[in-house]
Amino acid sequence: MVKNKKTKADEPASSGKLLDELRVPPGPVDLSAYDTRATTGFSGSKEDGKVALDGLGADVSDWQERLYAEGRKGGQRSILLVLQGMDTSGKGGVIRHGAGLMDPQGLRITSFKAPTPAEKRRGFLWRIRQALPGPGIIGIFDRSHYEDVLIARVRNLVAPPVWNRRYEQINDFEAELADSGITLIKCFLHISPEEQKIRLEARLDDATKHWKYNPADIDERELWPDYAEAYQAALENCNGPEAPWYVIPSDRKWYRNWAVTTLLLETMQSLDPQWPTADFDVKAEKARLATT
Amino acid sequence: MVKNKKTKADEPASSGKLLDELRVPPGPVDLSAYDTRATTGFSGSKEDGKVALDGLGADVSDWQERLYAEGRKGGQRSILLVLQGMDTSGKGGVIRHGAGLMDPQGLRITSFKAPTPAEKRRGFLWRIRQALPGPGIIGIFDRSHYEDVLIARVRNLVAPPVWNRRYEQINDFEAELADSGITLIKCFLHISPEEQKIRLEARLDDATKHWKYNPADIDERELWPDYAEAYQAALENCNGPEAPWYVIPSDRKWYRNWAVTTLLLETMQSLDPQWPTADFDVKAEKARLATT
Numbered sequence: 001m002v003k004n005k006k007t008k009a010d011e012p013a014s015s016g017k018l019l020d021e022l023r024v025p026p027g028p029v030d031l032s033a034y035d036t037r038a039t040t041g042f043s044g045s046k047e048d049g050k051v052a053l054d055g056l057g058a059d060v061s062d063w064q065e066r067l068y069a070e071g072r073k074g075g076q077r078s079i080l081l082v083l084q085g086m087d088t089s090g091k092g093g094v095i096r097h098g099a100g101l102m103d104p105q106g107l108r109i110t111s112f113k114a115p116t117p118a119e120k121r122r123g124f125l126w127r128i129r130q131a132l133p134g135p136g137i138i139g140i141f142d143r144s145h146y147e148d149v150l151i152a153r154v155r156n157l158v159a160p161p162v163w164n165r166r167y168e169q170i171n172d173f174e175a176e177l178a179d180s181g182i183t184l185i186k187c188f189l190h191i192s193p194e195e196q197k198i199r200l201e202a203r204l205d206d207a208t209k210h211w212k213y214n215p216a217d218i219d220e221r222e223l224w225p226d227y228a229e230a231y232q233a234a235l236e237n238c239n240g241p242e243a244p245w246y247v248i249p250s251d252r253k254w255y256r257n258w259a260v261t262t263l264l265l266e267t268m269q270s271l272d273p274q275w276p277t278a279d280f281d282v283k284a285e286k287a288r289l290a291t292t
Numbered sequence: 293m294v295k296n297k298k299t300k301a302d303e304p305a306s307s308g309k310l311l312d313e314l315r316v317p318p319g320p321v322d323l324s325a326y327d328t329r330a331t332t333g334f335s336g337s338k339e340d341g342k343v344a345l346d347g348l349g350a351d352v353s354d355w356q357e358r359l360y361a362e363g364r365k366g367g368q369r370s371i372l373l374v375l376q377g378m379d380t381s382g383k384g385g386v387i388r389h390g391a392g393l394m395d396p397q398g399l400r401i402t403s404f405k406a407p408t409p410a411e412k413r414r415g416f417l418w419r420i421r422q423a424l425p426g427p428g429i430i431g432i433f434d435r436s437h438y439e440d441v442l443i444a445r446v447r448n449l450v451a452p453p454v455w456n457r458r459y460e461q462i463n464d465f466e467a468e469l470a471d472s473g474i475t476l477i478k479c480f481l482h483i484s485p486e487e488q489k490i491r492l493e494a495r496l497d498d499a500t501k502h503w504k505y506n507p508a509d510i511d512e513r514e515l516w517p518d519y520a521e522a523y524q525a526a527l528e529n530c531n532g533p534e535a536p537w538y539v540i541p542s543d544r545k546w547y548r549n550w551a552v553t554t555l556l557l558e559t560m561q562s563l564d565p566q567w568p569t570a571d572f573d574v575k576a577e578k579a580r581l582a583t584t
Contacts, residue, residue: 073503095395096396099396100392100395100396102392103387103392104391104394105384105387105388105434109397111397197584204581207569210568210574211364211365211567213577222584275499275502275503276502277499278505282502285496285505285507285510289489289496292513
């Protein structure tokens with residue numbers, strides 16, 4: 001990883017890990033204090049960033065295969081990347097450019113839309129549980145159970161006591177995930193309202209992007225301060241040591257893609273999955289094969 | 293596509309499409325007549341083949357997005373790539389290197405293992421139906437319902453009248469898929485027993501590949517002629533115009549990856565999905581956005 005040279009001497013000694021640099025510390029969260037154009041942990045240009053992302057490909061792919069192999073041979077560990085952010089913040093872009101570096105056989109990607117009536121009847125976490133990654137798999141959620149304390153809160157889809165209870169329900173749920181071997185990486189893709197405007201304009205200006213545009217996006221945009229408040233509450237209330245949030249400065253797409261992919265890579269490296277040892281007699285099998 | 297210069301003048305005029313060149317013609321199938329080392333439709337070297345595969349990336353990605361966009365806006369069409377072949381023939385490799393060029397959000401990959409007792413009770417097509425791609429999605433099956441006329445036949449897992457009936461059941465099922473908008477591409481990854489031996493040896497020689505090795509692979513290998521017969525029967529009996537089989541010469545991994553990816557690309561191009569037109573008033577939305 002290219003380190004940001006701007007790190008000041010009086011800052012706490014860094015582990016050198018982007019995971020530590022982008023981690024939201026416990027306590028109150030003020031999103032306005034986070035620069036959406038920052039390139040924390042990276043000191044190069046946009047071009048450098050794209051090259052650096054490509055350069056992660058081989059490592060990401062290798063570690064992913066190790067994790068997958070472990071899962072195939074009895075290991076129970078997996079990773080769940082949760083992507084949240086306002087419209088156009090780039091949840092799809094991260095998947096396309098970051099997850100796109102990986103073997104799709106080891107990925108399980110789920111995009112959560114508004115819940116159906118049948119899903120609602122089962123409780124907000126039911127459909128989330130259906131989508132959890134199996135052993136050795138990297139799960140990716142494009143939106144998640146956090147919508148149930150974001151749009152549900154902002155839009156009054158449920159009464160305040162209901163969404164208020166959900167923070168604790170989410171904490172219990174995520175603790176259960178951690179206990180079952182799932183390492184959580186929750187990323188808030190942080191863009192400015194100005195950047196969103198530019199991106200929505202770009203969608204309207206390009207006929208090949210009209211299918212991505214939804215007039216309701218502007219309705220949500222007009223509630224920006226309410227969403228910021230709801231995000232802050234989610235990042236404050238559900239940020240335990242086993243269920244950390246990361247704020248990803250996302251006005252620069254290249255940085256966002258590089259940063260999330262780097263978080264995934266560092267997480268895999270910290271899990272340090274090893275190639276499974278043979279559960280058969282290698283010599284005997286070689287001899288057997290030779291006779292065929 | 294680089295055309296094979298060896299095409300003889302007295303052969304039927306080619307459409308220039310690999311889909312036509314690798315298509316199994318209706319009628320009896322003799323797999324021994326298919327060269328597993330052929331590079332049909334490609335005249336370059338291994339290095340050229342890898343470069344050519346990379347070169348498909350942008351086109352594959354663009355067409356995939358068009359298909360996906362169509363599916364998001366009411367279109368019902370999708371593609372289902374069925375991968376079959378003996379152990380080590382490269383079903384996983386095709387997914388890693390070919391499907392790996394695509395946006396994983398538009399893929400749905402399912403790897404079929406031996407059915408569980410609960411799955412068996414529901415009939416052999418039940419779990420297949422669960423895994424069908426939705427609108428705009430490219431489904432990929434690593435093994436499929438064909439196992440139910442392959443290993444089930446070779447290993448006598450069911451009585452002969454049962455597997456015999458399945459050919460017609462498969463034909464009915466696949467006709468139904470075609471009617472519902474799914475374009476089928478069924479690929480038999482054709483390797484020689486000699487090449488399989490080399491690949492199994494390589495797995496045994498490399499500790500990082502031991503997890504992929506299963507002693508049962510040799511048991512299946514010893515039934516090679518029986519499997520060849522079962523494959524021939526499947527390719528003969530289930531090869532309707534809407535459910536075509538393609539034999540992919542697969543002793544050369546680079547060719548196999550290029551060929552299957554090219555079949556996918558040509559299929560998307562023949563579907564010719566168009567960018568959906570705006571279902572909103574573009575001017576009005578621009579004006580609305582400008583005020584925010």
